[in-house]
Amino acid sequence: MSQPRDQWKRVLRPLGDCVAIERFGEILMSEERAHIASCGRCHAEMELWKSFNDDATTPREAADVRWIVDEIAHRRAGEPAVVPMSSRKSGMPRMLFAASVIFVILGIAYLLNNRQPTMDVSAAHDLVYRSAGIKVIAPSGDVAAAPVRLEWTGIPSAVSYDVRVVEVDRALLWRVSTGETRVDVPPAVRAQFVPGKTILWEVTARREATVLAESGTQKFRVAVK
Amino acid sequence: METYRSAAPEARGALADELFARYYERVARWCYRFTGDRESAADLAQDVFLKAHRHLDSFQGASQFGTWLYSIARNESINRMKSSPPRATDDEEVLIDLPDLAPGPEDIAAYKSRSRNLHQFLSNTLDETERTVFTLHYGDDMPLDAITRLLHFDNASGAKAYIVSAKRKIARAVQRLSARGERL
Numbered sequence: 001m002s003q004p005r006d007q008w009k010r011v012l013r014p015l016g017d018c019v020a021i022e023r024f025g026e027i028l029m030s031e032e033r034a035h036i037a038s039c040g041r042c043h044a045e046m047e048l049w050k051s052f053n054d055d056a057t058t059p060r061e062a063a064d065v066r067w068i069v070d071e072i073a074h075r076r077a078g079e080p081a082v083v084p085m086s087s088r089k090s091g092m093p094r095m096l097f098a099a100s101v102i103f104v105i106l107g108i109a110y111l112l113n114n115r116q117p118t119m120d121v122s123a124a125h126d127l128v129y130r131s132a133g134i135k136v137i138a139p140s141g142d143v144a145a146a147p148v149r150l151e152w153t154g155i156p157s158a159v160s161y162d163v164r165v166v167e168v169d170r171a172l173l174w175r176v177s178t179g180e181t182r183v184d185v186p187p188a189v190r191a192q193f194v195p196g197k198t199i200l201w202e203v204t205a206r207r208e209a210t211v212l213a214e215s216g217t218q219k220f221r222v223a224v225k
Numbered sequence: 226m227e228t229y230r231s232a233a234p235e236a237r238g239a240l241a242d243e244l245f246a247r248y249y250e251r252v253a254r255w256c257y258r259f260t261g262d263r264e265s266a267a268d269l270a271q272d273v274f275l276k277a278h279r280h281l282d283s284f285q286g287a288s289q290f291g292t293w294l295y296s297i298a299r300n301e302s303i304n305r306m307k308s309s310p311p312r313a314t315d316d317e318e319v320l321i322d323l324p325d326l327a328p329g330p331e332d333i334a335a336y337k338s339r340s341r342n343l344h345q346f347l348s349n350t351l352d353e354t355e356r357t358v359f360t361l362h363y364g365d366d367m368p369l370d371a372i373t374r375l376l377h378f379d380n381a382s383g384a385k386a387y388i389v390s391a392k393r394k395i396a397r398a399v400q401r402l403s404a405r406g407e408r409l
């Protein structure tokens with residue numbers, strides 16, 4: 001690859017305030033809409049997402065698409081039952097996997113009925129049981145470089161962990177749910193961990209709607225060189 | 226919701242399959258447009274669903290299911306491009322060079338502000354469609370014919386027409402800058 005092409009590739013990466021793809025399809029906040037309107041990267045991502053979400057199959061491609069759909073169904077029927085990654089690692093029995101599938105389906109049903117912006121923080125979040133605390137492994141305190149991963153200790157009966165990364169004024173930088181006890185930070189979020197800026201993060205362990213434990217607020221800061 | 230709650234564990238797997246099946250056509254269409262042929266599209270779609278099934282428990286409803294599945298399809302498609310051998314250079318690549326950029330600053334804040342300026346430069350120089358094609362082709366190495374199919378360009382040369390006009394405009398803007406002793 002030519003040198004200028006590499007340079008341009010770097011330039012065309014999402015910037016720190018770019019809107020995560022996961023936000024597409026939600027009710028966007030006015031700042032997000034304004035950002036997408038002015039940002040070439042977000043605008044391009046939005047166009048792609050629309051082509052996935054809104055398009056119909058054209059008559060010209062109908063026969064091939066039909067063939068692929070049949071092929072997917074056929075191949076998936078022949079696949080051995082897949083157990084999710086985290087279940088395999090922890091040897092979680094199939095029953096729990098099935099429960100997590102239910103959880104997903106319930107989540108979808110909830111979203112379909114109640115499509116609120118995900119930035120809204122549930123009031124239930126304040127019902128915290130700090131006594132059975134989650135221990136944060138990393139990052140914490142001053143760190144040499146922007147962390148690529150957040151890690152904590154698990155709670156045996158937890159089905160999921162909600163992770164929130166916020167600025168000191170509690171402005172939300174990132175929110176994610178996972179079944180594992182660590183999560184990789186997307187580059188667009190990492191880009192906001194600039195040297196000298198204190199970042200707060202917290203983990204909540206849940207089993208369905210029940211909050212099992214909370215980490216309390218953790219702090220880290222990328223050291224200024 | 227109660228139906229799901231009371232479903233027997235064996236039935237729950239089938240419910241997940243049913244959920245995926247609702248998206249077969251969307252994923253098949255996306256993969257077909259991305260790859261341009263049905264065999265490669267079926268391989269790509271199979272990988273997308275395999276990955277989605279494996280990571281199903283990481284989806285907890287923070288986004289819509291369709292958006293979550295889309296992000297898997299999008300990333301899987303683009304990663305596949307990266308792992309396949311580089312394609313023969315399009316003739317448009319030879320026609321007009323991409324201008325060299327001044328070396329980027331080391332300092333993160335300065336780097337961010339320069340990236341922002343370059344994004345602004347692209348917005349000022351290109352129209353929306355040219356900017357979109359330029360971003361996908363040079364930012365994600367997305368092939369021009371895939372962009373043509375995904376974004377429904379029905380002009381004769383598809384996305385290629387936009388990349389050629391984008392590069393011409395950028396080259397002219399760079400010339401104007403250098404006439405003033407400035408550079409990108």
Ligand SMILES: [Zn+2]
Nearest residue numbers: 018019039042
């Ligand atoms: Zn953006």
